[in-house]
Amino acid sequence: MKLLIGNIKMNLISQIERENYFKGLGNSLMGRDFKNVQIVLCPPAIHLEAFSKKNQSKFISIGAQNIHEEERGRFTGEVSAPMIKNFGGDYVIIGHSERRNFFGESNELINKKIKVAIKNNLIPIFCVGETIIERENGEVKTVISNQVLEGLKDISQSQIANLIIAYEPIWSIGTGKIPKTDEVMEVRILLQKILRDLLGLSLDKLPRIVYGGSVDSRNIKNLCIESGMDGVLVGGESLHPIDFIKIGEALENN
Numbered sequence: 001m002k003l004l005i006g007n008i009k010m011n012l013i014s015q016i017e018r019e020n021y022f023k024g025l026g027n028s029l030m031g032r033d034f035k036n037v038q039i040v041l042c043p044p045a046i047h048l049e050a051f052s053k054k055n056q057s058k059f060i061s062i063g064a065q066n067i068h069e070e071e072r073g074r075f076t077g078e079v080s081a082p083m084i085k086n087f088g089g090d091y092v093i094i095g096h097s098e099r100r101n102f103f104g105e106s107n108e109l110i111n112k113k114i115k116v117a118i119k120n121n122l123i124p125i126f127c128v129g130e131t132i133i134e135r136e137n138g139e140v141k142t143v144i145s146n147q148v149l150e151g152l153k154d155i156s157q158s159q160i161a162n163l164i165i166a167y168e169p170i171w172s173i174g175t176g177k178i179p180k181t182d183e184v185m186e187v188r189i190l191l192q193k194i195l196r197d198l199l200g201l202s203l204d205k206l207p208r209i210v211y212g213g214s215v216d217s218r219n220i221k222n223l224c225i226e227s228g229m230d231g232v233l234v235g236g237e238s239l240h241p242i243d244f245i246k247i248g249e250a251l252e253n254n
């Protein structure tokens, strides 16, 4: 089963935009039955309940884009894991590079968020990835190893097996620049090696690993299918239901 995760980010700014989105999605899905693809839509938290009530497809699940590391309390403006669960979410993106960069999220904080997500039966979509400078300096391995080892610290092997890791090279997010198939494959192999050799997971119990960064229906073959990834995390194209579902079709048929 391949994963098609849509990160809507801070878009759909009104009920009208949201209703149009539902209409577009409904039209694009008309008569389709995905058997090999699980779609996860991650709208802004304010839309989560509407998305989950509207959703009637067995192949679509709903997720959040972020959570606070505590479950409740005096944290003005924040949204917690149990809230997401109670309002229809089953997944949550954690450690997206925009959260790391704009909101100063550290690996340590991300680790706390992954733990509270698991405790509340949310499946974390744990994002890792290097900057262009880190890639040019040959630091991909070090950066990703640190992110994974610190992000997954003190989390059990069976819990790690159930989460999703998203490899998102930061230089590729929203830029239209994409890595070569071989480069994606190298990181997939690196992640599997870290999970096996350093975290002790067995080969048949590895978490699913997806690719994210400028994915569209034209490059999906190179970025996901040929690189052996288990799916994709899509930003920009998730705002356009027709194009988004085209990505799903490519995953379904390959």
Ligand code: PGA
Pocket: 007, 168, 172, 173, 174, 175, 212, 213, 214, 215, 233, 234, 235, 236, 237
């Ligand atoms: P993009 O975003 O598809 O617009 O590059 C991906 C992401 O931020 O997850």
